[in-house]
Amino acid sequence: MAPTALERPSVPGRYADLLAIAARTGQAPAKADLVLMRAEGERAADRRIGPRAIVDAYLRELNRCWARLPEVADAPTAQARATSAASVLVAARRMLDSVIEGYERARHADGGREASVRQQFIDDLLGGGGDPTTLAERAERFGVLLGGGHVVTVAQRPDSFATAGSVARRIETALVGRFGSRNVLLTLRDGLLVCVTPNTLRGVPGELAHQLVSVLGSEGSWRIGVGRQHSGASGVLHSYEEARNALHVAERLGLRVPVLHAADLLVFPVLLRDRAAITDLITTVLGPLATARGGPEPLLATLSAFFGNQGNTTATARQLGVSVRAVGYRLDRVERLTGYAATEPTQRFTLEAAVLGARLLDWPAQPLPGG
Secondary structure, eight states, rough: OOTTTOOOOOOOOHHHHHHHHHHOOOOOOOOOHHHHHHHHHHHHHHHOOOOOHHHHHHHHHHHHTTTTTTTSSSSSHHHHHHHHHHHHHHHHHHHHHHHHHHHHHHHHHHHHHHHHHHHHHHOOOOOOTTTTHHHHHEEEEEEEESSSSEEEEEEEEEOOOOGHHHHHHHHEEEEHHHHHHGGEEEEEETTTEEEEEETTTTHHHHHHHHHHHHHHHSSSSEEEEEEOEEHHHHHHHHHHHHHHHHHHHHHTTTTOSEEEEEGGGGGHHHHHHHHHHHHHHHHIIGGGGSSTOSSSSHHHHHHHHHTTTTTTHHHHHHHHTTHHHHHHHHHHHHHHHHSSOOTTHHHHHHHHHHHHHHTTTTTSSSOOOOO
């Protein structure tokens, strides 16, 4: 519980007694006394009192006691007063060191517990576990208001972020520095870097991409998926699944775009939602390509490049490393085998949907269900 405005760190009466003993005899605090001081530091940490307030309280008490300390206020000589004062300061320093040591130990243990609680909350949130009402209450502890809209952004790298904790910490520090700790919930999950932010926060994918470039470089060493905005605990999970699916689709289709938005890829879940329908489409439209000399792969690659270059045969030929004439020949071959022309607008849509479906199902490398 956070301290109130009137709450102050407590200084045990033993502190003044030990100062007096040090002034009179030069004796340093015993081990048992230092243990007592460490316990005082732990109590201050439990009350969420800051280290500056603790130091201030002990210095105030030292100042209050100073003039009344034996061998300081009434020392017979200046040398005796200096010796006594030096012993008092040594004792005061050792006791304060012990208080701060106890404080730091308690805060470290509390930080570990807090991290564990935070990770359990994130696991429940992104894993679909836990009661929604309880999740909402737990979320407020970390500045997440599940009643509002959120967007989940995930980053992927070839060798998994799970082995790059230092990278994740650097990126989290940068994101928190820009957007604030109450707006960024970042974790590692399933080898991905996962970031949950309010939907009102703009520029998160761009900032994440900027940080990934600075840490990992920009040559295909990472990719970002961005889910759509949704509300509630189930909405965060939905956005997370959309972001992951965007990466999955990109991998299947060989997309080279570094940042993929689920909103731009809505056609693909539609294609995959009805496996029977997409299988029938591939079989009916593209099945005849299996009879082509050399197999269907060169013709499928030509169709993919042709559609990806918006029907530009010159760009298609450049991408494939063949002549424009070879591209034309292959497109004619597709039309003769399938009856669908890639240059005919009404037929192109059906042909492109079938090609996308084939890439999603990894056909012809993988046999179609029921095939």
